[in-house]
Amino acid sequence: MARFKKTLSNWLNARHILIIQNEENFSEKATYKFTYAKIIFFAFLALVAVFALSFYLVNTILDQWFDPRYAERQTRQELVEMTFELDSLSYELESRDQFIQSIKKVLQGDVTTNEIPESQEVASSSDKDYTQLEKTDSIFKSEFERGTGGDFLLTSNMDDVELRGMYFFTPITGYISAPFDPQIEHFGIDIVSKKDEPVKSMADGTVVFTGWTQTDGNIIAVQHRENLISIYKHNSAITKAVGDVISAGDIIAIIGNTGELTSGPHLHIELWYNGSAVNPEEFISF
CATH class of the missing domain: 2.70.70.10 (Glucose Permease (Domain IIA))
Known part of the structure; x- marks a missing residue:
């Protein structure tokens, strides 16, 4: 077990170099240093960011497409606003008529x-x-x-x-x-x-x-x-x-x-x- 942990730790922390070369003359264009531990960490952060963004969109902008209760909530809200507006208009009309x-x-x-x-x-x-x-x-x-x-x-x-x-x-x-x-x-x-x-x-x-x-x-x-x-x-x-x-x-x-x-x-x-x-x-x- 201890040997497995040591092997996994060595694999995660082993340093690697990614070299990008020109295909014709083999000249180096870019060099990137990385470890598997860094790749896994940044991949996890990207996954969390994508999940958070998806959750936000589903509950805001995309809510009207994914939530079947969205239309009902909007209708109720519009009915409440129309009721208040109707009461206000009725009062204004009554005052104006007088x-x-x-x-x-x-x-x-x-x-x-x-x-x-x-x-x-x-x-x-x-x-x-x-x-x-x-x-x-x-x-x-x-x-x-x-x-x-x-x-x-x-x-x-x-x-x-x-x-x-x-x-x-x-x-x-x-x-x-x-x-x-x-x-x-x-x-x-x-x-x-x-x-x-x-x-x-x-x-x-x-x-x-x-x-x-x-x-x-x-x-x-x-x-x-x-x-x-x-x-x-x-x-x-x-x-x-x-x-x-x-x-x-x-x-x-x-x-x-x-x-x-x-x-x-x-x-x-x-x-x-x-x-x-x-x-x-x-x-x-x-």
């Missing part, structure tokens, strides 16, 4: 001093009481200036970080004839431009209101993301309907001179963010 309904109440004149109703079926244009709408619109604007308009209060130091991060498309080119000034009940800006100039949406959104009033003429309102609503007044024509999904730059109206509060073709634009009137000049270059 906000849109409130804006509709304001535009239709169905608003009280300290309350904005949560729901009401939109009436057709032929059934609107324009006199009452004009009267309630004036009352609503007065409440804004006094700060008693419920959730719709004017704030100058509002948190508009998200709003400033949005990109706005210029709805129309021209010069500003009347700036934003809530002190005189002017909650938007007036832009004078060419006759029959198309009015474009300043951002992606959904049309939530179209109508006509004695004072403001043809009106269209668009709901954007981040609880932002843009309102365009005194148009000669409206090219979109309630419920239409539009993109930034889409034509939604034609500039006009409709309504009593106008002395010439121009566009009156209002921006309402989280229920507060903001100055469009701070976010859009005209």
